[in-house]
Amino acid sequence: MPEAILKAQEIHTYIGQHHILQGVSFEARPDAVTVLVGRNGAGKSTILKTIMGLLPPSQGSITFRAREIQRKKPYEIARLGIGFVPEDMGIFSNLTVEENMKVAMLREDRETLQRLETITDLLPDLRKFWTAAAGNLSGGQKQMLAIARAIVNKTALLLIDEPSKGLAPIIVEALISTINRIKEHSVVLLVEQNFHMAGAVGDDYYIMDDGLVVRGGDMEELAGDEAVKSRYLGISSAVERSE
Amino acid sequence: MKDQNERGIEVTGAGAALKRKSGAVSFAAAVALFILPLLWIPGKIYLTLTIAGLAMGMLVFLIASGLSIIFGLMDVLNFAHGALFAWGAYTGFSVFKLMRAWVGADSVLKNVGVFSMAAAAALLAVSVLGMLLERGLIRRVYGSHLFQILITFGGMVVLVELIRVFWGPNDEVIVQPLTFRGSWDMHGVIVERYRVLCIMIGVVVYTMIRIVLKKTKLGMIVRAGVENREMVQAMGHNIFRIFTGVFAAGAALAALGGVAMSVFDRQVYPDMGGTYLLFAFIVVIIGGLGSITGSLLGALIVGLAYNYVAYLVPWAAAAVNVLIMIIILLIRPTGLFPAGR
Numbered sequence: 001m002p003e004a005i006l007k008a009q010e011i012h013t014y015i016g017q018h019h020i021l022q023g024v025s026f027e028a029r030p031d032a033v034t035v036l037v038g039r040n041g042a043g044k045s046t047i048l049k050t051i052m053g054l055l056p057p058s059q060g061s062i063t064f065r066a067r068e069i070q071r072k073k074p075y076e077i078a079r080l081g082i083g084f085v086p087e088d089m090g091i092f093s094n095l096t097v098e099e100n101m102k103v104a105m106l107r108e109d110r111e112t113l114q115r116l117e118t119i120t121d122l123l124p125d126l127r128k129f130w131t132a133a134a135g136n137l138s139g140g141q142k143q144m145l146a147i148a149r150a151i152v153n154k155t156a157l158l159l160i161d162e163p164s165k166g167l168a169p170i171i172v173e174a175l176i177s178t179i180n181r182i183k184e185h186s187v188v189l190l191v192e193q194n195f196h197m198a199g200a201v202g203d204d205y206y207i208m209d210d211g212l213v214v215r216g217g218d219m220e221e222l223a224g225d226e227a228v229k230s231r232y233l234g235i236s237s238a239v240e241r242s243e
Numbered sequence: 244m245k246d247q248n249e250r251g252i253e254v255t256g257a258g259a260a261l262k263r264k265s266g267a268v269s270f271a272a273a274v275a276l277f278i279l280p281l282l283w284i285p286g287k288i289y290l291t292l293t294i295a296g297l298a299m300g301m302l303v304f305l306i307a308s309g310l311s312i313i314f315g316l317m318d319v320l321n322f323a324h325g326a327l328f329a330w331g332a333y334t335g336f337s338v339f340k341l342m343r344a345w346v347g348a349d350s351v352l353k354n355v356g357v358f359s360m361a362a363a364a365a366l367l368a369v370s371v372l373g374m375l376l377e378r379g380l381i382r383r384v385y386g387s388h389l390f391q392i393l394i395t396f397g398g399m400v401v402l403v404e405l406i407r408v409f410w411g412p413n414d415e416v417i418v419q420p421l422t423f424r425g426s427w428d429m430h431g432v433i434v435e436r437y438r439v440l441c442i443m444i445g446v447v448v449y450t451m452i453r454i455v456l457k458k459t460k461l462g463m464i465v466r467a468g469v470e471n472r473e474m475v476q477a478m479g480h481n482i483f484r485i486f487t488g489v490f491a492a493g494a495a496l497a498a499l500g501g502v503a504m505s506v507f508d509r510q511v512y513p514d515m516g517g518t519y520l521l522f523a524f525i526v527v528i529i530g531g532l533g534s535i536t537g538s539l540l541g542a543l544i545v546g547l548a549y550n551y552v553a554y555l556v557p558w559a560a561a562a563v564n565v566l567i568m569i570i571i572l573l574i575r576p577t578g579l580f581p582a583g584r
Contacts, residue, residue, distance in 0.1 A: 052477050054476070073481075074476040075481045078478055078479035079479045084477045092470045092471060095466060095470075099463045099466075100467075102463055103460075103463050103464055103475070106479045
């Protein structure tokens with residue numbers, strides 16, 4: 001079994017006075033999509049921000065490619081090859097699609113330009129609205145732009161926070177197909193509440209509850225475990241079928 | 244997907260149309276302010292006052308633009324900006340003193356040379372001072388406007404006292420280079436030479452800022468930082484280094500304003516920053532904090548309104564800009580051309 005690309009051990013993170021992460025431990029394999037699932041307020045987004053250095057942990061260690069990163073600044077972490085797509089997508093609305101991509105590109109060498117070409121082939125809407133203000137894009141297009149920005153550099157690990165949030169089911173299907181293509185090149189750590197999406201792209205899962213990882217394992221296993229889904233995710237088979 | 248795309252674009256398109264309409268109304272109001280005084284002021288005097296107003300506006304723009312950029316990107320209310328302006332003026336004054344032979348020389352080259360050297364020395368010295376201020380004081384109070392006001396106010400007091408220590412407490416006279424003195428009489432329209440130079444400096448500075456912000460990668464990162472600082476960092480850009488650079492650039496603009504204004508006023512005095520800082524705050528409130536075009540238009544409104552009212556109702560000249568600011572605050576609290584945040 002290959003060594004984990006990312007390992008979080010006993011992570012504690014505070015937001016102001018609130019103790020959000022209370023000893024989170026998990027790891028992401030290099031050949032798998034790892035999905036963090038859990039109810040609202042479980043601390044899923046906080047763990048991604050903590051990995052990115054945007055909310056530094058008070059305790060614990062985060063190892064990326066055998067290197068401790070928990071004391072590094074966000075820009076140093078990004079330069080190590082970690083891409084981040086936040087829950088609100090973080091689009092620069094007053095900049096054009098082209099300018100959004102340029103800000104994201106850390107180098108403009110041949111390799112990066114080639115990658116940009118591939119991305120715009122994969123996501124043709126970006127090319128269509130290349131000179132339009134990013135704020136004028138639809139929700140799905142903004143999500144695609146946010147993902148495109150995160151993978152335009154050589155990204156070893158991509159952190160995506162609830163990409164399906166607020167999107168129509170048909171857009172979610174397009175997103176699933178995009179993430180399935182991305183996972184051929186980068187390791188993906190996904191936070192997702194939409195269990196359909198989590199199941200469609202995930203290989204490994206961790207369930208978070210009240211700032212802790214309470215369970216982890218193989219995604220297929222979770223898909224068949226109604227008791228766990230009902231207890232930690234509030235999903236019953238009836239609800240799933242209606243989705 | 245098509246429906247959602249179309250719906251998304253339609254909705255945001257309406258927003259953009261509303262924004263354009265609102266911008267057009269602001270622009271129309273500004274043009275009306277520009278033309279309206281013609282009803283009461285004879286044409287030639289109107290032109291003279293307009294040139295004077297544009298020059299004053301451009302000088303105020305130099306100080307206001309730095310203040311606005313610093314707030315727009317860094318969300319820092321910098322009350323020490325006026326002191327940086329005064330430091331620029333005094334640095335220029337020292338160069339003028341050292342090169343007094345060139346100031347009085349009957350040579351365009353030497354006159355322009357001494358002015359350029361004064362501006363370059365002020366830009367360099369005050370941008371370094373700005374960097375030290377940002378690294379030493381302001382970096383500690385990011386995110387807290389109250390502490391920013393207190394700490395930059397303290398910084399202003401220290402910087403003004405240092406001016407008294409290094410250059411003395413008295414007002415000093417700056418001799419205008421020979422080429423910049425006097426005026427042209429164009430069929431009854433009096434055009435002061437130095438005012439034309441001030442307008443040219445303002446136009447060049449505005450164009451350069453626009454080019455840097457719109458066409459360069461650094462400018463794009465700065466504009467992106469105005470919208471979402473956290474995301475810029477998560478993309479691998481050292482936002483703190485960018486902050487230091489932006490603060491230094493804002494300080495340099497204040498310094499350039501200080502040199503240009505002191506030559507215009509023909510004097511320097513330790514508290515000069517406070518006077519012009521007030522104008523700068525009025526300008527950024529009218530124009531919209533964080534917007535360079537807003538700062539330019541706000542500065543021109545301030546310069547023109549001051550000159551027209553000074554001619555028509557002299558006792559009301561000082562109050563007119565405060566009145567405009569109050570009206571703007573009441574009807575459009577974000578200013579005429581606010582930057583997207």
